[in-house]
Amino acid sequence: MTHIVVLPGDGIGPEITKSALDILRAALEVTGQEDIYSFSEHWIGGAGIDAVNDPCPQETIEACKKADGILLGAIGGPQWEKAPKTPEMGLLQLRQSLELYANVRPTQVRDELVHLSPLKEEIVKGTDFVMFRELIGGLYFGKPKYYTDEEAFDTMYYSRESIERIVRQGFEMAMKRRKKLASIDKANVLANSKLWRQIVQENSKEYPKVDVEYLYVDAAAMKLIANPRDFDVIVTENLFGDILSDEASMLPGSLGLSPSASYSANGPSLYEPIHGSAPDIAGQDKANPLSMILSVTMMLKESFAEDKLAQWIEEVTFSAIEDGFLPGDLGGTTSTSTLTKEIINRLKKGASH
Numbered sequence: 001m002t003h004i005v006v007l008p009g010d011g012i013g014p015e016i017t018k019s020a021l022d023i024l025r026a027a028l029e030v031t032g033q034e035d036i037y038s039f040s041e042h043w044i045g046g047a048g049i050d051a052v053n054d055p056c057p058q059e060t061i062e063a064c065k066k067a068d069g070i071l072l073g074a075i076g077g078p079q080w081e082k083a084p085k086t087p088e089m090g091l092l093q094l095r096q097s098l099e100l101y102a103n104v105r106p107t108q109v110r111d112e113l114v115h116l117s118p119l120k121e122e123i124v125k126g127t128d129f130v131m132f133r134e135l136i137g138g139l140y141f142g143k144p145k146y147y148t149d150e151e152a153f154d155t156m157y158y159s160r161e162s163i164e165r166i167v168r169q170g171f172e173m174a175m176k177r178r179k180k181l182a183s184i185d186k187a188n189v190l191a192n193s194k195l196w197r198q199i200v201q202e203n204s205k206e207y208p209k210v211d212v213e214y215l216y217v218d219a220a221a222m223k224l225i226a227n228p229r230d231f232d233v234i235v236t237e238n239l240f241g242d243i244l245s246d247e248a249s250m251l252p253g254s255l256g257l258s259p260s261a262s263y264s265a266n267g268p269s270l271y272e273p274i275h276g277s278a279p280d281i282a283g284q285d286k287a288n289p290l291s292m293i294l295s296v297t298m299m300l301k302e303s304f305a306e307d308k309l310a311q312w313i314e315e316v317t318f319s320a321i322e323d324g325f326l327p328g329d330l331g332g333t334t335s336t337s338t339l340t341k342e343i344i345n346r347l348k349k350g351a352s353h
């Protein structure tokens with residue numbers, strides 16, 4: 001039995017999680033695999049604060065450690081901003097407890113859906129890159145960290161080891177792809193970035209086939225829009241990766257299309273959309289579930305080697321999008337539940353996996 005821990009979280013988190021799991025269950029029913037997988041739900045984020053006064057309960061961490069795969073919807077919302085321990089702190093604690101240091105955020109513009117991009121077709125057509133974001137270091141975690149009415153302090157800290165392990169993941173992925181690695185830093189200003197760049201240079205000697213490009217983060221932000229096809233694998237630190245991945249999500253057309261996977265050295269992997277709880281549309285059946293559906297298919301491929309099943313779900317999902325079942329973020333009016341039903345109907349009808 002393969003056990004999946006499900007952490008729906010807040011806002012649109014539970015809505016897109018339900019959609020993606022309904023779709024997964026329907027697909028598993030068609031392939032006769034429904035008995036292989038079991039699921040359990042646990043608290044995370046604001047939902048955890050409301051239920052048990054903790055955005056990252058120990059029970060959730062323990063369940064995650066025993067899981068074969070973890071799915072997380074999204075966390076956060078204005079009602080918990082002033083909590084002593086916020087939903088965001090809960091998410092960061094979970095990532096740290098599971099040592100999820102490598103966050104992989106792919107960006108792909110599919111030929112059939114190139115019209116959904118706000119950019120010109122000749123710029124975005126063929127875009128296909130993967131961002132490796134360091135997830136448990138840098139400004140997010142460095143101590144001291146505090147603010148008072150008079151001053152605030154954040155610490156940017158990286159050890160050699162924590163840079164090296166993510167950089168090497170980037171090189172390994174580049175070897176499997178088009179052998180191009182873009183390392184994004186701010187080495188003209190930041191000490192952390194100087195060490196980062198040095199370590200990329202050292203490691204590049206072990207990957208002579210990989211063409212390495214060093215970019216400052218400001219220029220990289222521009223180049224992502226001007227020449228997105230130039231990128232193959234990107235490797236960058238935590239905060240830069242956070243910002244650049246949201247920017248990159250607009251190349252195919254919306255934040256609502258972007259999944260991610262987070263890996264540790266040994267433990268289970270966690271799959272989650274890159275976006276947040278979208279309080280502005282929560283509870284309105286408007287969320288685009290693709291970010292979560294694609295997080296599920298990433299899990300099927302990366303954690304369970306179910307490539308065929310994942311590909312089938314993706315093809316069917318994108319066929320519905322191509323046929324105009326577009327949620328609001330992609331310029332349409334299709335609700336989350338209507339799109340979900342449409343995808344399930346197509347899975348049941350097609351069954352041609």
Ligand code: NAD
Nearest residue numbers: 074075076077255256274275276277278280281287288329
């Ligand atoms: P957000 O990502 O929640 O939303 C940004 C914009 O994108 C909003 O207009 C939203 O409606 C839209 N959007 C996001 N996902 C969508 C989807 N699937 N379908 C359609 N539209 C979608 O970012 P925010 O508004 O800055 O933050 C809201 C809360 O989420 C905050 O509490 C923040 O800390 C949290 N957050 C959590 C995560 C996470 O759980 N991993 C990530 C980012 C932000």
Ligand code: IPM
Nearest residue numbers: 076088091092242274275276
């Ligand atoms: C993300 C989010 C989180 C981050 C926040 C909610 C802590 O923006 O997953 O991208 O900054 O990592």
Ligand code: MN
Nearest residue numbers: 242243246274
């Ligand atoms: Mn983010």
